[in-house]
Amino acid sequence: MRTLARAVPAAAVAAPAITLRDVRKVHGEGDGAVVALGGISVELPRGSFTAIMGPSGSGKSTFLNVAAGLDRPTSGTVALGETELAGLSERRLTILRRERVGFVFQAFNLMPSLTVTQNIGLPLRLDGRRPRRAEVREVAARVGLDDRLRHRPAQLSGGQQQRVAIARALVTRPEVVFADEPTGALDSKTGRGVLALLREVVDQDGHTVVMVTHDPVAAAHADRVILLADGQIVGMLDAPDADEVAEQLAHLGD
């Protein structure tokens, strides 16, 4: 088992965005217990774009959920910036997620009854703030949707819906944006647009993005790919290209 205390770029002297130490996650108990994560330690630096890959059942979704504080590890610790998540109540965790984490899911990202503006402003509203129009418009413009502000999700294409989801994830200026198969429900052209957008928010706005995907082309947009198999990190690729990733993935089964 390798320890991944890698030297980070000089700019990031502060704590990593996400730190996992010896994280184990076991689903179920006794004979039926399934080890989803088998003692993982990793640091994800600020301002980086990381892709998590692996075959089905490799633990990549569990990784994302544990790292995002949606699920608690069986043992080990998770830190968001300098905040240890272990001791936090469910309520504190929710508030922390609201303030410091953004999410983009594969589908069903948006409240069907809210307009684009309202969906983007929802995290602020949940935080007890009244979303300011300029604030929301700025983020909407960032994802190229400032002409669709009064539409409802049903009136948008799948790609547009994912853009709204990204805008909503960004509106609180979170430390980390987690994306779970964000292009899974999109055709490849629309998917590329969404990935390019994620790339931009890392490069231009300095956000940290962690994305789970099974698509080597999607993964190629990341700074680094972490490969999981059977709950273990089995490989890492920096500045990957799609062919390289696909080849590594193909060998995971061996």
Added chain:
Amino acid sequence: MLRLALLSARGRLGTFTGALVALIASSALVMAGGMPLESALRTHPPVERYAAAAAVVTGQQVVGGENAVPLGERARVDSALVARLAAVPGVRAAIADVSAPAQLGGRDTVAHGWSSAALTPYVLRAGRPPAGPDEVVVGYRAALGAKLRLASTEAARTVKVVGVARPRRPVGQQTAIFLTDGEAARLAGHPGRADAIAVIAAPGFDASRLRDATRGAEVLTGNARGRAEHPELLEARTTLIAVTASFGGLALFIAIFVVMSTMGLSIQQREREIALLRAVAATPGQIRRMISWEAAIVGLVGSAAGIWPGAVLGRALADGLVRHDIAPPNLTVSAGWLPITAAVAGGVLAALLAVLGAGRRASRVPPTHALTQAAVEPRLLGPGRAIGGLVALAGATPLLAVAATTSAPDTAAATAEMTALFLVVAVGCLGPIVARVAAGVLGPALARLSPVGGFLASSNLRTATRRFSSASTPLMLTVAMSCTLLFSTTTTDHAVTQQRQAALSGDLAVRSTGPGLPAATLADARATPGVRSAVGLTPTTLGPSLGISDENIPAQILDGGQGGGLDAGVTAGSLAALRGNTIALGRRRADAARARIGDRVAVMLGDGTRTHATVVAIYTRTLALGDALLAPELAAGHQTTPLLGTILVSAGDPSAAAHRLEGLGRRYPGLRVSDRASVSTATDADRATNRWLGPLFVAIIFAFTSIAVINTLVMIALKRGRELALLRLVGGTPGQVRSMARWEAGLIIAIGLTLGLAIAATALLPLSHALTGSLRPYVPLDQLGAILGVSALLALLALALPTRRALRSRPVQAIGVGE
């Protein structure tokens, strides 16, 4: 497609649970409503006392052509017919039968002439036939030679049991005693006419010859003979059929409504799954066929499953009808084909009809929606809803007009019911518009009041109009129907009671615990020291006349004109003139018949006799006294029994007078004296029926609609899992999610209750105005509070529990699992 539908239905029982619950409950409701009706339809008066008669000749008990009306009093035949019938070939004997109400030794029975004994036949076990006016043969177990008090239509006297007879065939409906023919006819009090003439057959008997020999009379053979034995059962049966049919119809209507709305909701909720099928290249036609098959299967299974619990309920209901004397004791209760067919066919057809529109829309869902946002709300109002809503509204309008003009409590109540039903359907169809309007009105305030929960709830209300409409519809149904049914009864009862209090303002009332008071009691009461004045009041009916063609007219025989504290609210003429061939009319009846004081109007008496009477008074208190008051001379001989109902007494010193009047009990066994309060509370059988049956029907409808409320709301709340999960994932605390759910529940309940109350008010106002002239229906606040409180509480629970469950699961899983 059947295969796919079967697989789909089997594999996804959960999806159909809501629809099944609705169908089972609906089918049970229809069974429960239909069984008493079918029992009533199949029950005929039994043939017992006329068992040995080949044919029975009676007067025309049923009048009218298209709408046959069974008369309220017994229609008799001329005794002279006996000789003519006896001369018909094939007739061994023709026997005139009379029945006089009697009480022998404290036991209620019916007195006949001894020659009637041959009709059953009753045969002597001991003793001999009666030979004198003070001798009696008893048709049940009794001691020979016993001296017993006989009370009948005159002062009681002592008679001697000279014979004991037993019927050859069981006689269960009543017991009989036998006097001499002359004594029985004298007590019956209608000389020259017989209740019935029974014919004993000889070889060569032919009923058609009898028909030729009788003119205007009715010849009954076979099972129909029972109608002559118990003409009162004929009228009771008509009432029973009307009561059970109105409940059965109401049950069927509500059941169909609930099944349709639940099935529609269930299809609406499966749009994602349907879109998936479209994505794997099922054609819209295939989808429609699959949905139809599913609806048929679910409809059939659900309806069939509801039969048994419905039959249990229906049996209990029918037994209750017998126990409360609303149905005759010989009511044969069974789960026949009528309610079963109605329940199953109604369920299946309603299910199919419901998926017709919903299925067409669902089958047009673009396949791409399977993978993206399936929760697309359709346009505000489809053509089906729009048309249905407008038709129902159009149906309600003339009913409102009828309700505003009628003066008969029963008509008013039935019309109010129908109005409410039509309005429920109309508002149910147009519900999405209501939700949109409510969102527009309440939304901004709500968002300001609660920036998170209220804001989200009102946004949902604005866009998910169909969901909110589906959710509030059963609540609206519950409140609208329960309030209309219950408060039409309370309003009517209250109006009747108030009129009685005003009309019957005497000090004392004399009544009988037995068959009634002999006419002579009135004179004796008047002669009692301390009695200032007394009048006799006896309920009767008029046949269809005076501008009414299809039902009997409630009336009273007023013996004694003015006095006794009776205040009919006379606006013209005087009741003092109510002697001889005279009549007093309620104002509306007089207006309808265009009758004024001094006019001679054509009336049909209770036994079908047509005659003319002079109008001597017009009065207003018709809810208390009926539409007509008859002079005793007008009605004499045309009643089933000549007994008095109630004697109203006004006295200087009521308690002293009451004491002396009680002394009359020696001459008139069963006589009871009570104060005026007991007179003014509704006492006649009809109102008693309503007081037991009305609330029971309301309770059944309320219970059923409550099931619909819970079922629908749980169905809806269970489908919110993804939305609640998403809300939590983007940072909503459980408290915020609950707050949204609570605001939504509040909106659903507020919309449902408000609409329900508005519908009930619309239906009740014309009823109240027609009966009392006031626009305020009589609504006991505790009952209203109970209806609103219980339905709101049920709705809260039904919404809160699935939300709690949704909050317990992990949001990431909930959002992944999908719907």
